[in-house]
Amino acid sequence: MISIALLADHPTAASTLAQWFRAQWPDYYAGRTLAEIAGDFHAEARRGGLPVRLVAFVAGALAGTIVLREQALTAFPAFSPGLGGLFVPEPLRRRGIGTALIRAATSLARDQGHAAVYTATATARGLLEQQSWELVQTVQHGDERLAIFRRMLKS
Ligand SMILES: CC(C)(COP(=O)(O)OP(=O)(O)OC[C@H]1O[C@@H](n2cnc3c(N)ncnc32)[C@H](O)[C@@H]1OP(=O)(O)O)[C@@H](O)C(=O)NCCC(=O)NCCS
Known part of the structure; x- marks a missing residue:
């Protein structure tokens, strides 16, 4: 069974998240120590406001993470708030x-x-489309072409 919790309630998970993210995105984290990367996660270990990072557990073991933050992409502040930092171990x-x-x-x-x-x-386009997210724009971000998706929360 999958359970989701606040990272704020599981702060020791930050060091594992740091290892996962550095292995998954080595160029982005090049030159930073695991302690520095874990510090980024500690800053997201909050209970309200933004950012707030969540963690997933399966059978009591850490199994993934996501953050709700100010922006989906720093260079595009209109897309706010944003989900990011989504990762599940292979x-x-x-x-x-x-x-x-x-x-x-x-x-x-x-x-x-x-x-x-x-x-x-x-x-993660397939995942978002399955959950009725709407593609609103594609943008160039460094070497990548990224799809921006939106989920309306109020009618
Ligand atoms: C993207 C990522 C977070 C997806 O995590 P995940 O736990 O595999 O996601 P899900 O299991 O919910 O869905 C993945 C696929 O499995 C399918 N799936 C979900 N439950 C399933 C099940 N019980 N059996 C078989 N397939 C299943 C989903 O339909 C989805 O299919 P799709 O790829 O055709 O869209 C993960 O692949 C990852 O961490 N990738 C590396 C980092 C990354 O790319 N992060 C996202 C940046 S935006």
Whole structure:
């Protein structure tokens, strides 16, 4: 069973998240120590406001993460608030953990009173389309072409 919690309630997870993210995105994190990267996660270990990072557990073991933050992409402040930093370890993929994290972070955005939430992705289009997210734009971001998706939260 998948359960979702606030990183604020599991602060020791930050060091594992740092290892996962540095292995997944080595260019982005090049030159930074694991302690520095873990510090980024500690800054997201909050219970309200933005950013707020969530963590997933399966059978009591850390199994993924997502953050609700000010912007989906720093260079595009209109897409606010945004979901990002979504990661599930490779052996645990394709069993619904990413979907559960997106749902939980979307609910958090709704509970915070936001009218809509955005995310930018090159890899998770299928997941978002299955959850009725709407493609609003594609943007060039460095070497990548990213799709910006929106989920309306109020009618
Ligand atoms: C993107 C990512 C978070 C998805 O996590 P995940 O836990 O595998 O996500 P889900 O299991 O909810 O969905 C993944 C796929 O498995 C399918 N799936 C979900 N539950 C399933 C199940 N029980 N059995 C089989 N397939 C299933 C989903 O339909 C989805 O299919 P799709 O790829 O055709 O869209 C993960 O692949 C990852 O961490 N990738 C590397 C980092 C990354 O790209 N992050 C996203 C940046 S925006």
